[in-house]
Amino acid sequence: MSLVRQFRDGAAEFFVAFGAAFLFLLRLLADTPRALARPGLIFRQVHVVGANSLVLIMMAGLFVGMVLGLQFYNTMAKFGAEQSLGPVVVLALVRELGPVVTALLFAGRAGTALASEIGLMKATEQLAGMEMMAVDPIRYVVVPRFLGAFIAMPLLTAIFNAIAILGAWFVAVQMMGLDGGQFWAPMPDNVDVYDDVLGGVLKSVFFGAAAGLLAVFEGYRAHPTAEGVSRATTRTVVITAMTVLVLDYMLTAMLI
Amino acid sequence: MPDSEVLIEIRGLKYRRGDKVIFDGVDIDIPRGKVTAFMGPSGTGKTTLLRLVTGQLRPDAGTIRVAGEDVTALDRDALYALRRHMGFLFQNGALLTDLSVFENVAFPLREHTNLPDSLIRDLVLMKLQAVGLRGAAEMMPSELSGGMARRVALARAIVMDPEMIFYDEPFVGLDPISMGQIVRLIKRLNEALGLTSIVVSHDVPEIASVADRVYLIADGKVVGSGSPDELRASDSPWVRQFVQGLADGPVPFHYPARDIRDDLLGGEKSR
Numbered sequence: 001m002s003l004v005r006q007f008r009d010g011a012a013e014f015f016v017a018f019g020a021a022f023l024f025l026l027r028l029l030a031d032t033p034r035a036l037a038r039p040g041l042i043f044r045q046v047h048v049v050g051a052n053s054l055v056l057i058m059m060a061g062l063f064v065g066m067v068l069g070l071q072f073y074n075t076m077a078k079f080g081a082e083q084s085l086g087p088v089v090v091l092a093l094v095r096e097l098g099p100v101v102t103a104l105l106f107a108g109r110a111g112t113a114l115a116s117e118i119g120l121m122k123a124t125e126q127l128a129g130m131e132m133m134a135v136d137p138i139r140y141v142v143v144p145r146f147l148g149a150f151i152a153m154p155l156l157t158a159i160f161n162a163i164a165i166l167g168a169w170f171v172a173v174q175m176m177g178l179d180g181g182q183f184w185a186p187m188p189d190n191v192d193v194y195d196d197v198l199g200g201v202l203k204s205v206f207f208g209a210a211a212g213l214l215a216v217f218e219g220y221r222a223h224p225t226a227e228g229v230s231r232a233t234t235r236t237v238v239i240t241a242m243t244v245l246v247l248d249y250m251l252t253a254m255l256i
Numbered sequence: 257m258p259d260s261e262v263l264i265e266i267r268g269l270k271y272r273r274g275d276k277v278i279f280d281g282v283d284i285d286i287p288r289g290k291v292t293a294f295m296g297p298s299g300t301g302k303t304t305l306l307r308l309v310t311g312q313l314r315p316d317a318g319t320i321r322v323a324g325e326d327v328t329a330l331d332r333d334a335l336y337a338l339r340r341h342m343g344f345l346f347q348n349g350a351l352l353t354d355l356s357v358f359e360n361v362a363f364p365l366r367e368h369t370n371l372p373d374s375l376i377r378d379l380v381l382m383k384l385q386a387v388g389l390r391g392a393a394e395m396m397p398s399e400l401s402g403g404m405a406r407r408v409a410l411a412r413a414i415v416m417d418p419e420m421i422f423y424d425e426p427f428v429g430l431d432p433i434s435m436g437q438i439v440r441l442i443k444r445l446n447e448a449l450g451l452t453s454i455v456v457s458h459d460v461p462e463i464a465s466v467a468d469r470v471y472l473i474a475d476g477k478v479v480g481s482g483s484p485d486e487l488r489a490s491d492s493p494w495v496r497q498f499v500q501g502l503a504d505g506p507v508p509f510h511y512p513a514r515d516i517r518d519d520l521l522g523g524e525k526s527r
């Protein structure tokens with residue numbers, strides 16, 4: 001009985017939060033034109049958010065690429081298919097792993113930073129202080145951070161992909177002895193700019209919007225206490241990760 | 257401008273948070289150019305009152321007129337326009353932690369005016385000079401003591417030359433020297449600039465030295481008002497308890513509970 005009730009309450013809470021997040025998104029979009037009049041604030045956030053995550057994304061990209069190179073080389077060599085290694089690795093990265101892994105890492109690094117920053121600004125009355133100075137905190141604090149994440153995500157994904165491809169190349173060609181030409185030459189015929197590359201970019205754009213929205217949403221509605229901010233931070237990672245994975249499936253289904 | 261002119265007029269104010277009634281029909285007049293204090297025990301909603309007057313919260317009933325405009329009926333743009341005439345000193349200063357002291361004070365100017373940098377610099381340094389912290393202009397908020405942060409916040413609150421300024425518990429948690437500095441600043445700003453000042457506090461001696469008029473608030477009502485001297489002479493048991501700091505009186509020492517005999521002898525069953 002209580003299990004049913006728990007499930008029902010949990011489901012109700014989920015839908016309420018989902019609706020609230022959607023309304024918050026509309027509010028952000030309504031204020032976006034006015035926020036765009038201050039590009040400096042947005043670029044600063046792209047810089048902050050990007051710099052926050054850059055080293056992490058690069059390191060992760062390198063090792064994801066290297067492990068892909070190693071796994072696929074060993075498996076494909078058994079079938080004598082190692083000349084397809086390059087396109088396989090690149091397709092896996094560009095279509096799937098790049099956007100998803102970048103978004104997950106972004107949620108853990110930049111998303112939590114955004115949520116706790118906004119939550120702390122609320123807890124220390126900085127947001128209320130802005131309102132009292134007739135400065136709208138949504139326009140000055142929240143929208144630039146949301147747009148910053150939105151812009152940074154595709155850029156970070158591109159960097160992740162580039163480094164991962166180099167990592168795979170390094171393992172396959174430099175370590176395992178695959179011919180460099182065999183790695184690069186099949187790319188033009190097998191990797192399509194529109195279907196594969198732009199599809200991946202589209203994913204990262206959606207993930208950027210989702211990760212940015214959820215981080216600022218959780219931060220802005222955080223309970224203005226130490227506990228509230230820490231909960232908001234945790235929820236940001238968990239909810240963003242789930243959202244990214246669900247979105248990924250939906251987008252993949254639509255793009256194929 | 258006559259002395260008695262009312263800048264803020266509160267009528268029949270009601271506000272509740274959940275089931276708890278915070279204000280139950282409060283009438284208050286705040287005269288222009290004076291220092292008006294709201295006093296009362298912690299938890300009586302003094303800070304809530306400031307937030308209602310400045311439109312951060314909406315009351316359940318009643319009107320709040322500030323300079324003739326009903327705050328409760330204003331939309332966001334009109335409220336923001338009104339707030340440009342208000343300064344608000346938050347308890348912890350509410351300085352923006354990613355900006356230096358100078359940029360914090362300059363923030364309202366940069367947001368609301370198109371003044372050239374050189375003029376902004378002069379204005380900011382003048383305001384910082386007024387609170388004695390011109391030398392701290394390049395420090396970050398995290399490097400400031402509590403008293404300094406509050407003085408920087410005060411400089412920021414007056415940088416737009418507001419008509420009125422709200423102080424939320426300006427004396428809490430300060431050492432005696434910082435406290436004396438804030439008291440002096442409140443007085444000087446009121447006298448020199450004719451700033452209407454509204455102070456929320458429970459520090460009796462400090463308020464007695466700065467306030468022209470005091471409202472005592474308890475249980476959602478105004479229980480006493482007048483000049484500090486009038487209040488000191490008052491024979492209302494409520495006012496006497498607060499001004500003299502008596503442990504028991506109209507505000508009971510014990511939080512409401514059932515009879516202690518029942519509680520101790522009745523055991524868990526009767527709960």
